[in-house]
Every structure is written in structure tokens, then in C-alpha cells.
Amino acid sequence: xxxxxxxxxxxxxxxxxxxxxxxxxxxxxxxxxxxxxxxxxxxxxxxxxxxxxxxxxxxxxxxxxxxxxxxxxxxxxxxxxxxxxxxxxxxxxxxxxxxxxxxxxxxxxxxxxxxxxxxxxxxxxxxxxxxxxxxxxxxxxxxxxxxxxxxxxxxxxxxxxxxxxxxxxxxxxxxxxxxxxxxxxxxxxxxxxxxxxxxxxxxxxxxxxxxxxxxxxxxxxxxxxxxxxxxxxxxxxxxxxxxxxxxxxxxxxxxxxxxxxxxxxxxxxxxxxxxxxxxxxxxxxxxxxxxxxxxxxxxxxxxxxxxxxxxxxxxxxxxxxxxxxxxxxxxxxxx
Amino acid sequence: xxxxxxxxxxxxxxxxxxxxxxxxxxxxxxxxxxxxxxxxxxxxxxxxxxxxxxxxxxxxxxxxxxxxxxxxxxxxxxxxxxxxxxxxxxxxxxxxxxxxxxxxxxxxxxxxxxxxxxxxxxxxxxxxxxxxxxxxxxxxxxxxxxxxxxxxxxxxxxxxxxxxxxxxxxxxxxxxxxxxxxxxxxxxxxxxxxxxxxxxxxxxxxxxxxxxxxxxxxxxxxxxxxxxxxxxxxxxxxxxxxxxxxxxxxxxxxxxxxxxxxxxxxxxxxxxxxxxxxxxxxxxxxxxxxxxxxxxxxxxxxxxxxxxxxxxxxxxxxxxxxxxxxxxxxxxxxxxxxxxxxxxxxxxxxxxxxxxxxxxxxxxxxxxxxxxxxxxxxxxxxxxxxxxxxxxxxxxxxxxxxxxxxxxxxxxxxxxxxxxxxxxxxxxxxxxxxxxxxxxxxxxxxxxxxxx
Numbered sequence: 067x068x069x070x071x072x073x074x075x076x077x078x079x080x081x082x083x084x085x086x087x088x089x090x091x092x093x094x095x096x097x098x099x100x101x102x103x104x105x106x107x108x109x110x111x112x113x114x115x116x117x118x119x120x121x122x123x124x125x126x127x128x129x130x131x132x133x134x135x136x137x138x139x140x141x142x143x144x145x146x147x148x149x150x151x152x153x154x155x156x157x158x159x160x161x162x163x164x165x166x167x168x169x170x171x172x173x174x175x176x177x178x179x180x181x182x183x184x185x186x187x188x189x190x191x192x193x194x195x196x197x198x199x200x201x202x203x204x205x206x207x208x209x210x211x212x213x214x215x216x217x218x219x220x221x222x223x224x225x226x227x228x229x230x231x232x233x234x235x236x237x238x239x240x241x242x243x244x245x246x247x248x249x250x251x252x253x254x255x256x257x258x259x260x261x262x263x264x265x266x267x268x269x270x271x272x273x274x275x276x277x278x279x280x281x282x283x284x285x286x287x288x289x290x291x292x293x294x295x296x297x298x299x300x301x302x303x304x305x306x307x308x309x310x311x312x313x314x315x316x317x318x319x320x321x322x323x324x325x326x327x328x329x330x331x332x333x334x335x336x337x338x339x340x341x342x343x344x345x346x347x348x349x350x351x352x353x354x355x356x357x358x359x360x361x362x363x364x365x366x367x368x369x370x371x372x373x374x375x376x377x378x379x380x381x382x383x384x385x386x387x388x389x390x391x392x393x394x395x396x397x398x399x400x401x
Numbered sequence: 402x403x404x405x406x407x408x409x410x411x412x413x414x415x416x417x418x419x420x421x422x423x424x425x426x427x428x429x430x431x432x433x434x435x436x437x438x439x440x441x442x443x444x445x446x447x448x449x450x451x452x453x454x455x456x457x458x459x460x461x462x463x464x465x466x467x468x469x470x471x472x473x474x475x476x477x478x479x480x481x482x483x484x485x486x487x488x489x490x491x492x493x494x495x496x497x498x499x500x501x502x503x504x505x506x507x508x509x510x511x512x513x514x515x516x517x518x519x520x521x522x523x524x525x526x527x528x529x530x531x532x533x534x535x536x537x538x539x540x541x542x543x544x545x546x547x548x549x550x551x552x553x554x555x556x557x558x559x560x561x562x563x564x565x566x567x568x569x570x571x572x573x574x575x576x577x578x579x580x581x582x583x584x585x586x587x588x589x590x591x592x593x594x595x596x597x598x599x600x601x602x603x604x605x606x607x608x609x610x611x612x613x614x615x616x617x618x619x620x621x622x623x624x625x626x627x628x629x630x631x632x633x634x635x636x637x638x639x640x641x642x643x644x645x646x647x648x649x650x651x652x653x654x655x656x657x658x659x660x661x662x663x664x665x666x667x668x669x670x671x672x673x674x675x676x677x678x679x680x681x682x683x684x685x686x687x688x689x690x691x692x693x694x695x696x697x698x699x700x701x702x703x704x705x706x707x708x709x710x711x712x713x714x715x716x717x718x719x720x721x722x723x724x725x726x727x728x729x730x731x732x733x734x735x736x737x738x739x740x741x742x743x744x745x746x747x748x749x750x751x752x753x754x755x756x757x758x759x760x761x762x763x764x765x766x767x768x769x770x771x772x773x774x775x776x777x778x779x780x781x782x783x784x785x786x787x788x789x790x791x792x793x794x795x796x797x798x799x800x801x802x803x804x805x806x807x808x809x810x811x812x813x814x815x816x817x818x819x820x821x822x823x824x825x826x827x828x829x830x831x832x833x834x835x836x837x838x839x840x841x842x843x844x845x846x847x848x849x850x851x852x853x
Binding site: 125128129130131133134196197198199200203206227228229230231233234236237238241251282283284285315317318319320321322324342344345346347348351370 | 438441442443444446447448510511512513514516542543544545546547548549550551552553556597598599624626627628629630631633634651653654655656657659660679
């Protein structure tokens with residue numbers, strides 16, 4: 067079965083839960099059009115695979131923040147593939163594009179999109195990221211998700227810097243119905259973590275999710291502070307934090323790669339949560355992040371409600387990268 | 402990993418052109434290709450880039466480049482000038498209402514930094530413009546958004562108007578307007594909830610707030626790290642509610658900030674302020690030229706110079722220059738210099754402003770260890786006056802004494818002596834270079850190892 071047929075089936079939702087895939091689709095593409103018609107449009111617009119076609123595709127991907135390097139890599143692969151298979155018309159090219167994109171994303175490795183939960187004992191998840199990307203909101207949503215799965219969850223209010231951050235986490239804690247360990251604003255975040263880990267252990271909690279203050283990756287002192295937080299958790303629970311999730315705003319451009327690099331160096335990031343994907347931004351830079359730094363996306367944030375956090379699905383994501391861009395191009399050319 | 406600036410990107414092309422008698426149209430085309438990539442990597446929107454490159458090409462293919470001796474520099478200059486112009490020549494001040502209160506609305510996506518900027522703006526209005534602002538908490542959606550503004554209000558000792566989360570934002574603003582009359586607040590700043598530009602209901606809410614009393618300023622707050630989507634955001638907000646200006650936040654990060662150009666060219670509204678940190682006084686006026694340099698990865702020399710001017714004693718600087726030239730630079734001067742530099746703020750920030758600093762080997766990710774600087778100071782303070790002026794006399798027994806006196810090791814002392822020698826050499830090179838301008842490529846031995 068071809069890749070696109072599989073995708074179509076998924077998106078029209080025969081096998082999987084409709085609501086989830088609909089949500090993803092809505093979030094990504096805000097369109098009611100059927101997927102097939104889009105494929106047809108592409109084929110109709112470009113019957114031939116020529117330089118114009120490649121150029122337009124290149125533009126689409128660049129506008130999704132995929133970045134020059136990755137786009138060039140993809141174009142080279144595509145041109146080679148087209149030549150190898152001697153493809154003249156656009157029939158079938160779509161699947162090649164998606165396959166190559168997925169290939170670049172996964173770069174032959176099987177990094178899991180799932181978060182790792184310990185079978186017995188405490189799992190600690192640490193959230194890191196720059197300011198305003200949605201760490202606290204994501205923590206609320208993740209807590210809800212884990213609780214739905216029958217886990218006992220506790221939150222640690224490690225953002226002791228930003229005004230109102232502790233209150234914000236507390237509201238989420240109340241909403242979801244989980245305990246929040248906190249100290250006063252301005253206290254040492256490492257001390258909060260210490261308390262939280264101790265408390266989670268003694269209460270036999272399954273998952274402890276730790277919030278941290280947003281920080282720009284070029285602030286050395288703040289990155290050092292984050293390392294300290296990481297060390298404190300590690301000392302209290304060997305092997306922890308089991309997941310370090312970098313919250314990344316989908317509207318962020320090429321700087322996201324620098325962010326991922328810096329946070330990985332400081333805290334050994336294990337995954338990314340791509341937030342605010344319900345807007346018009348695509349966050350295409352995650353392709354480069356996965357490709358160069360081997361950090362997989364684990365969740366996507368699609369709104370402000372409790373259940374607006376979905377597991378990442380590479381194929382659907384890749385489809386969304388160029389499907390909507392295509393629409394936009396069509397609108398532009400038809401003007 | 403660090404992104405290449407335009408200058409580095411153009412190196413290859415320029416090298417080739419250097420050997421030739423004149424620059425062909427094809428050369429310009431090739432350079433423009435690099436310009437295009439540099440801008441896309443700086444997050445300038447693709448469509449904006451295309452228009453821009455077209456415009457610059459037209460200028461570049463003209464005579465001035467062809468006849469120029471250094472076409473590469475000429476192209477960079479054209480690109481930079483054009484960028485600067487595009488981002489708005491003069492700075493535009495805040496518009497105040499003729500009859501108070503002045504109403505300022507803060508709008509934008511989630512997490513752009515509206516609430517923090519609201520506080521910073523109020524702070525400036527009070528300090529610089531001698532106004533008496535009232536902050537209005539109209540974000541009833543995000544948990545604890547009101548508390549955040551209240552905390553900021555408390556920090557600044559400024560009044561915050563809120564009615565909790567059960568009253569509609571429109572009603573909150575209506576009552577706030579009345580309240581401001583009672584309390585004689587001459588400016589009210591409305592902190593609205595972050596929203597997606599495609600969320601029609603919430604955009605309508607902004608229109609309704611707007612309709613209460615025509616605001617004097619509607620500031621779109623945008624994260625400077627925003628990528629290609631910046632155009633959509635700016636366009637939507639501008640079309641549906643009409644913005645009067647832009648505040649670019651988190652510019653103290655290391656993003657190139659191409660979003661500035663994208664927003665400017667689609668919305669045609671001035672960027673009025675930039676957020677430079679989390680503290681309440683970290684809001685600065687926007688400088689188009691500096692932004693242009695930054696987008697092109699050319700370093701922020703102007704800011705550096707300004708910083709130096711503000712902190713370095715003119716007389717001492719002249720003295721030092723003289724010493725550089727005559728090679729009579731001693732450890733005392735070295736300490737003096739260290740102190741001057743320290744006054745300018747965290748070293749790593751300063752290094753980042755140096756053009757091409759990213760290219761110096763070992764400096765691209767320089768993390769300056771302030772403790773190391775302390776050690777250097779200790780070693781120097783442990784020297785006798787004679788040792789400071791003529792380090793050549795420092796033999797191994799003196800080294801042992803210095804190490805002991807400063808609580809360091811002999812290796813540390815050795816390293817510093819070596820670095821000091823290197824530095825002297827570098828200075829000699831630099832003063833030579835001033836005489837025969839640019840003939841030699843500048844080498845900075847020891848500079849990278851000094852901060853590690």
C-alpha cells in the first residue's frame with residue numbers, strides 16, 4: 067500500500083479514533099478539503115516534474131521554517147530519486163516527497179516518539195525551554211493525559227522567577243486534580259525540586275513533572291542553574307530525570323536549532339513538545355533538529371484546553387508541512 | 402552550528418571576483434543567491450526576501466558595484482543600507498492623546514511577552530515621560546495572567562485594575578476607563594490575552610475593546626525568534642484590529658531577528674521598542690541600523706561602541722592606546738583594562754557583539770568563566786610592583802611565590818604569563834595593522850584561551 071493511501075486512510079479516519087486525527091488535521095491545516103483533492107490539485111497544476119515544480123516545493127518548505135540546509139538536502143535527494151526512477155510526470159511524486167521528508171526526519175534511526183515511563187517506581191519528567199513557549203500549559207495538559215491513563219501525578223513549581231508562574235501551575239494542578247509542590251517566588255528552584263522528589267517518593271507517586279523558568283539559551287548563568295536542577299534530581303533518583311522535554315514554540319524560526327543544541331548540552335534533552343501548532347506556523351525546524359541533534363518530537367500542542375496535547379505522528383506532520391502551503395500558493399496564484 | 406553571517410557567506414564569491422578585472426552580472430546573481438539564503442536563515446519571510454533581493458539586485462547590477470574596487474563590500478553595504486531603510490529611518494515616539502487618558506493596547510500571540518512588556522512600558526512612561534499609568538488586566542483566559550500583572554504592578558508600585566476572570570474583557574476595559582478618570586491616570590495600558598490571529602472570536606473581542614475608545618497606540622508584541630509565520634501574524638492583526646506599532650521581545654537572545662523585517666514590510670508599521678531582558682528596565686528604543694547588522698550577522702558594533710563610551714574613561718583609554726603603541730603595557734594596565742571591561746557587563750555579551758567573533762576559533766561558543774577572571778586578578782595582585790612592570794624577571798622561585806600568594810598553581814601563573822606575552826604580540830600586530838590597513842588578516846593569539 068502506498069504511503070499516501072495509508073495516510074489518506076488515517077486522515078479520513080477509518081481505523082483510528084476519528085477525533086484525534088481530526089484534531090490533528092484541523093490543527094495543522096484548518097481545511098475541510100479532502101486530502102485526495104489536494105493531491106489532485108498538485109498533479110493538475112504541475113503535470114511535469116521540472117525545475118518550476120522543484121522551485122515551488124522548495125518555497126513551500128522554506129515557508130514552513132524547515133531551513134535552508136534541510137530543504138537543500140531534500141531537494142538533492144528528490145532530484146536523484148526522480149532521475150533514478152525516470153519520473154517525468156507528477157503522478158507518484160507526492161509520495162516520494164513525503165517518504166524523503168520522513169527519511170530525513172528519522173535519518174534511519176528509531177528514536178521513539180513515546181515518552182518513557184518507569185515500570186516501577188517514580189518517573190521524573192523535566193520541562194525546559196525559552197520564555198513563553200508554553201511549558202506550564204503543556205505540563206498541565208500532560209498531567210491530565212497521564213492521569214487519564216491511570217497514573218498518579220505530581221507537579222513541581224520550579225519556575226520561581228516569573229511573576230505569577232507558580233499560581234499558573236497551581237491553577238492547572240487544581241484543574242487536573244493533582245498536587246503541586248511549591249515554594250515562594252524567588253526561592254531556589256533546585257530546592258523546590260529536592261522537596262518535590264522527596265515528596266513524590268514518599269507518597270509513591272508514578273510521575274513527577276517539573277516546571278522550570280523560561281530562559282534564553284545564551285544566558286550562561288541561567289543554563290548553569292538548569293544544570294544544577296538536573297543534578298539535584300539525578301542525585302535524589304538515580305537515572306532521573308527520565309525524560310527532559312524541550313518545549314518549542316511552532317512559530318519559532320531557525321533559532322530553534324540553537325535552542326535545542328544549547329538545552330541538549332545543558333540537560334540532555336530527550337524529546338520535544340512542539341507547542342502552538344494550532345496556529346498557521348508549522349515548526350518545520352524540528353526536521354533539522356531531529357536530523358542533526360537526534361531529538362525526536364514526542365508531543366504536539368494544539369490548543370489551550372486540557373486535552374489539546376497529542377502524540378506526535380511523523381507522517382501526518384510531514385503531510386501538514388506542505389499541504390497547507392500548497393493551498394496558500396494556489397490562493398496566491400489565482401489572485 | 403552557528404549560522405553564517407552574510408559576510409562569511411559571500412567570502413567564496415568575493416574571493417573569485419577579486420582575481421577578475423570586473424564583476425559580471427552572473428557574479429551579482431551568485432552573490433544575491435547568498436544574500437537570499439542568509440536572509441532566510443535569519444528568518445526573514447521568503448516572499449519578503451524575494452522582493453528584497455530583486456530590489457537590491459537592481460541596484461547592485463548598476464554601475465556602483467561594477468566600478469567598485471571591492472565589490473563584495475559594496476554589495477554588503479547596499480544590502481545593509483536597503484535593509485536599514487526598509488526597517489524605518491527615523492525612530493517614532495509614543496503617540497499621546499491630546500486629551501488624556503492615552504489608551505495603549507497590547508496585543509499578540511500567546512507567550513510573546515505582552516504582560517512583561519506592559520510592565521516595562523509603564524515603567525518607561527513613568528520614568529521618562531512623567532506619566533501616571535494604570536495597568537489593566539484584561540487577560541481572563543490564561544491561568545494566573547492577572548496575578549502576573551498584579552505582581553509586576555506591585556514591583557513597580559503601579560496600580561493594576563482587574564475584575565477577576567468572570568467579567569468580560571470588554572467590560573473590564575470599560576470600567577477601567579472610568580476608573581482612570583477618577584484616579585487621574587493619564588495613560589492606561591491594556592494587557593490583553595494572547596490569541597491566535599486565526600481565532601475569529603477572540604479577534605472580535607479585541608475589536609470590541611477597541612470600539613470603546615479609540616486607542617492612541619495598539620502595540621503588536623512579537624517574539625523576535627518568530628520564523629516565517631511572522632508575516633501572517635502581523636498581517637492578520639493589522640488587518641483585523643489595526644496596529645500602530647510593534648514591540649520586538651526577547652532580543653537579548655541570540656536570534657538573528659529577521660521577523661523584524663518581515664513584519665515591517667507587511668504591516669508597514671514602525672517597530673517602536675525592543676525587549677532586552679527580563680528586568681523591568683530592559684525595554685529600549687529600536688535602532689534600524691543595528692537590527693540590519695544583526696540580521697546580516699555582522700555583529701553589533703554600534704551597541705558595543707555605545708557601551709564602551711558609557712563605561713570607559715576617555716583619558717584612561719588614550720593612555721592605554723599610547724602604551725599599546727610604545728609596547729610599555731604592564732600587568733597594572735592589564736588589571737585596569739580588565740576592570741574597564743568588567744564594567745561593560747557580562748563578557749560573553751560583549752564578545753557576541755564583535756563582528757566575526759563567531760568565526761574566531763574557540764570563541765564561537767565562548768563561555769566566559771568569571772571565576773577565571775578572578776583567578777587572573779589574584780595572580781596579578783600577588784606580584785611585586787617590579788614583576789608587574791617587567792614580567793621577564795619572573796623566574797621559577799618567583800612563580801612559586803606568586804602561585805602560593807594567589808592560591809593558584811604554577812601552571813596557572815605560567816598560563817597567564819604566556820597569555821600576557823601573546824597579548825602584547827597581538828597589540829603589536831594591531832598597531833602595525835593600523836599603519837598598513839587591512840593588508841594582513843588579523844590574528845588574535847591567546848584571546849580564545851584567555852576566557853577558558
